[in-house]
Amino acid sequence: MARPVCNVVWFKRDLRGRDHAPLRAAAEAGLPVVLLFTFEPSYLACPESDPRHWRFVWQSLADLRQTLAPFGLPLLACHAEAPAVFDQLLAEVEVKTVFSYQETNLALTFARDRAVAHLLRQRGVAWREFQQNGVLRGLRHRQGWPQAWAHYMAAPPDHVDLARLRPLALPPELTARLAGPPLPAVYTTALPGFQPGGERYAWRYWHSFSQERAAHYSRHLSKPEASRRSCSRLSPYLAFGNLSVRQVVQAARQIADAQPQLARPLANFEARLLWHCHYIQKFEMDCRMEHRPINRAHAKVEKEWKEDWFQAWATGLTGYPLVDACMRCVVATGYLNFRMRAMLVSFLSHVLWQPWQPGAVHLARQFLDFEPGIHYPQFQMQTYAVGAHFLRIYDPVKQSHDHDPAGHFIKQWVPELAQVPASLIHEPWRLSALEQSFYHCRLGIDYPRPLTDYVQAAARARQIQKQLDQDPEVQAENLRIVRRLSNPLPAPEVAE
Ligand SMILES: Cc1cc2nc3c(=O)[nH]c(=O)nc-3n(C[C@H](O)[C@H](O)[C@H](O)COP(=O)(O)OP(=O)(O)OC[C@H]3O[C@@H](n4cnc5c(N)ncnc54)[C@H](O)[C@@H]3O)c2cc1C
Known part of the structure; x- marks a missing residue:
């Protein structure tokens, strides 16, 4: 038949x-x-x-x-x-x-x-x-890419007339055979605290962002707590394609035209939608960065693996309150804003001086929006494995003072410090014995002492990176990266 x-x-x-x-x-x-x-x-x-x-x-x-x-x-x-x-x-x-x-x-x-x-x-x-979003297959360099992105984003969406699709009725026996065994319940049971998937939820997030939350977008972008509300939270919906980047770009432009007071935050937001495709384009053109440094000469950097330090970082027990709060928060909810992600990576790589690969895998599992094409290039940028950019080492104490001054976020995620006053919470290792007992936080018992001294560790990392910058192999690689992977648009890699 x-x-x-x-x-x-x-x-x-x-x-x-x-x-x-x-x-x-x-x-x-x-x-x-x-x-x-x-x-x-x-x-x-x-x-x-x-x-x-x-x-x-x-x-x-x-x-x-x-x-x-x-x-x-x-x-x-x-x-x-x-x-x-x-x-x-x-x-x-x-x-x-x-x-x-x-x-x-x-x-x-x-x-x-x-x-x-x-x-x-x-x-x-x-x-x-x-073509998926603004990502082009088979490119050898990035000349013309921003123009292609702009053109694609302005084009009419691919309208689907579902009424024109006719299903092929497969025999039930074949359907069952193709479907295979049922998925274990762990994949099919919703967990509280995580954003739910689906196109309907995606649009709900978009509408609440564009109607209520976008006004504070730029001001709250770097705050670990306020960003949870004021950022769009569209990343998992974009990562799994519940929304196309083009749909969001066009919706944002419409709102910005109709409501000029939102034009600035939405322009800032649209810049990030461009970054979304920019990083995936990099990965598309050099996918080996999943396993090796983008700047291949950085493979010679020697790092000493310390399993106990890595585990302390991965479980939020480093003794640096903001670092620990961020890690525990992302493990529990799947979300963290850009700056706090960058700080976690910087801490692992520069302060604890650990190799980036296990950290990249650990955070990939935690981020609900895991998008390899953003994750790997971003992770490597923060560890300086890209080389061809400004080295940024995030000071976890300064970040804490700047972005969680009252310690609300820390107290939410590190309850061991709940009774420590805001003036002391950023550096609990300075608590006197009396204060430790008064605030129910005994160092080394209730909450760990810092794994290492940030200031000394960061100075050593800067010194090593400086030597690397002068290495001819690193410099040659930097040239290759700029020629092949960099976007000719002005500074798309500047962190917020
Ligand atoms: C080490 C590290 C790993 C990261 N891994 C991922 C990842 O796996 N998946 C992911 O979607 N983002 C990743 N990011 C980028 C960024 O942190 C998230 O996209 C952002 O925090 C998501 O929140 P939002 O949707 O509220 O973003 P908004 O600020 O509302 O931005 C809108 C959209 O723009 C895109 N975007 C925002 N910031 C960036 C950026 N810096 N680079 C590229 N695209 C951006 C995202 O698609 C985001 O949904 C990573 C950043 C770092 C430092």
Whole structure:
């Protein structure tokens, strides 16, 4: 019997029903479609993965199903490796074209894409991949990239007429076989304290940001507590594609035009949407930075691994209150603003003098918005592994005084210090024996003494980095980085 003919839309980090080029192309192609997502065991188990990411995906798929249901369109979520899913599907149906977005992700997913591409080629199936946000595949340098970004962001969104999509009715036995075993409950049970996934929530966050929260955006950007409200909090929705960057850019421009008092904070916000694509573009062009320094000559920097120091950092027990509060907060909620992320990385790399790779993996698991194309370049910038920029070592005590002067954020996340007054909370190691007993915070018992002295450690790090800056191999690498990866726009890498 002839196999039924169809197309496939393969969802990846684009879990939405609007501004969606693959869906649009499938609707225009006219053939019945299979809408597919794969929870791949190898990806679920990779070191950067955490159940929080997959819960967000699970919730996003539930939301997408709600969007598709009125059109009678089922979404098949398979708990299996993608090549195996395609292999089984192609045995039963004749697929003409697979539509998906290009994916700039880990080496693991790149290898999987190559395996899928090989399989599809062998079976004579076309695979049409579309540009994801402002990221261009195959670039050799960044000349012209900002113009291409601006052009793409101003273009009309890829409108999807869901009524034009016709589902291919797969036999229930095949659907069950493709779906694989159920996902463990840890991936499907919502946890309080985390942003929920899905296009509907994404727009709710956008509306509350643009209508209520954006006014204080620039002023609160660096504050660990106030940023939780005044920043957009769109990052997980952008990372998993509940929103496209273009949708947000265009929505922000509309609001800025209608409400001139928001024009400045929204311009500041839009600059960050450009950075979003800028960093992913870097990663797209040099994905080996997942494993080695962007400035390859920095591989010669010797760091002494101290497991106990790393664990103290990873669990919020370094003895530096703001560092510990930030780590505990991100472990519990998946979110931290830019400056506090940068401070955590700077502390690990420059103050504790630990290698960056285990830290990058640890924080990847904590960030609900884990986006490899932003995470790895940003992580390396903060550890100075990029080389070709200004070295910034965040002083955790100064950050604490500047951005949490009353110690509210610290007290929320480090309850051991709850009774210490604001004037003493930033440097608890200065508490006298009497004060320790008075404020119920015995150093070394209730709360740790600092792992190391910040001032001395930072001076040593600066000294080593200065020597590195004069190293001809480092300088040659810097030139290569500037020529190949830097964006010709003015200073996109300046931290807020
Ligand atoms: C070490 C380190 C790791 C990071 N890892 C990630 C990551 O895995 N995923 C991620 O989305 N962001 C990452 N960032 C960037 C930034 O911290 C977050 O995007 C931001 O805090 C998210 O909050 P928001 O959505 O409220 O941002 P807003 O300030 O409201 O910005 C809007 C959007 O712009 C983008 N954006 C904001 N700041 C940056 C930036 N500095 N670089 C690139 N894009 C930016 C994000 O998509 C964000 O959602 C990292 C930063 C550092 C220092």
